[in-house]
Amino acid sequence: MKQYLSYFLCLFTSLVFSQEDRTNSYFDINYFKGNIARHNDDILHLIDGHPSGFIASWNKKTFGKKAWQERYGYPDYGVSFAYQDLKNDILGDTYSLYGHANFYFFKRNIILRIGQGLSYSTNPYDRDTNFRNIAYGSRVLSSTxxxxxxxxERLFNRIGLQAGLxxxxxxxxxxxxxxxxxxxxxxNVGLTYNTDETDTDFIQSEEDKKFTQPIKFNAVFRSGINESDVIGSGQFPFYIFSFYADKRINHKSAFQLGTDVFYSNFLKEYIxxxxxxxxxDELEGNEDFKRVGVFAGHELFISKFSVVTQYxxxxxxxxxFEGRTYIRIGLKHYFNDKIFAAMTLKSHAAKAEAVEFGIGIRL
Known part of the structure; x- marks a missing residue:
């Protein structure tokens, strides 16, 4: 890990000393150490030590040039790279790349960062050489x-400190x-470095706080591949057709009510x-693999993006299969007022079923 940390510090230093114009950005690097949560007794043999690593990030500050920035307390956005040593030869190490957002509370002294991206595992499950790693079935992982x-910030000129969980x-x-x-x-504990001598002043807008829209109707097609928990049963495509109405009640929020039709081909093999x-189980072997659900949801709008949660x-x-209720959470990106793309995770409680990629229309 020291080698990778040295590489980052060299890059960090070169970027810092190359700054001449105002960038409204800052870097941070955090060292972390902790424990693997025992969320499933099946992974007890994988919990040997205390995982450690670092998270290095670039952050772009906002000051209210767009209305949504003030609504959310002038958040930051940026990219992060993380290295994690899981202290177990079976699990190996992970290298991760994220997009993230920072939200501030209590006079900007408390910061909540949410990052989503991909990880690369150095030692995933292999039937012949690493059959004990039941945590990861693939090298490329979804990571949050x-x-x-x-x-x-700025405790020592441009350098600041931060610590937390x-x-x-x-x-x-x-x-x-x-x-x-x-x-x-x-x-975790870390350092921050502001690339500018001083921060830009926050812009206070006179935006009309009242905002509503009439009921909108949405249609979404989602797809992807997944596999049941039976190792070696095979990966199969799935198709989901969603139809719902939403009512936007203010700049931030809309409520949803709709239905999903699921064509989950992995269930054919699992049945x-x-x-x-x-x-x-007294099955006949030809049970229908299709499912139909109804859901209620919420959409949180942040600029051209939104966060979707549905039950x-x-x-x-x-x-x-895994119970009659399901949860969906994920991100949407609006290309314009009508067309959007979505990436969502569907699960049954804490048990993931699939990552869904979708395209939709809102009328």
Whole structure:
């Protein structure tokens, strides 16, 4: 890890001393150490030591040039690189790249960072050489991290300090089995470096706080690939058709009500597997793999992006798989007022089923 940290510090130094014009940005680097959460007893043999590593980030500050920036307390956005040594030869190490956003509270002394990206695992599951790694079934993983810090900028000229807690989640979202995932809960401490001598003043707008829209109707097509928890059962495409209405009640929020139709092809293979391997289930082997759900949801608008959360219930449920309720959470990006793309995670409680990629229209 020292080698990678040295590389970053060299890059950090060269970038710092090359700054001449105002950038309204800052760098930070955080060292972390902690524990792997015992969220599943099946991973007990993978919890040996205390994972450690670093997170290095570039952050762009906002000062209210756009209305949404003031609404959310002038957040930052940026990119992060993370290295994590999981202190277990079976798990190996992970290298991660994220896009992130920072939100401030309590006179900008408390910062909450939310990062989403991809991780690369150096030692995933392999049937012949690494069959004990049931956490990761693939080298490329979906990764999320949360960081809650107490932060003081410019304590020593442009240098500041921060410390707090981080949660790092790595999973392949059932793209390929196995997938019990790893959650690291850590303490972190770090330095910040502002690239400008002083900060720009915040802009106070006179935006009309009242904002509503009439009910809008949405249609979304989602797809991807996934696999059941049965290792080696194969990856299959899935198709989801979603139809819902939403009502935007202010600049930030809209509420949703709609329905999903699921064509989950991995369930075909899983039903056949259960029919053969578990006769006590009394299956016929030809149960319908399709499901239909109804859901209520919320959408949080942030510039051209939004955060979607939905809670659903299967009204057509011919085969029992992980329960009748489901959750969807993810991001949308609006290309214009009508067309959007979406990347969402569908799960049953804490058990992921699929990462969904979608395209939709809002009328």
């Amino acid at each position: 991290y949360l960081m809650l810090n107490y932060k003081k 981080s949660l790092i989640h790595n999973s392949n979202a059932n793209v390929k089995a196995p997938n019990t995932s790893i959650n690291s809960i850590t303490f 056949r597997y259960r029919f053969v391997a578990f006769p006590e 659903g219930y299967y009204v057509y449920y011919p085969f029992d």
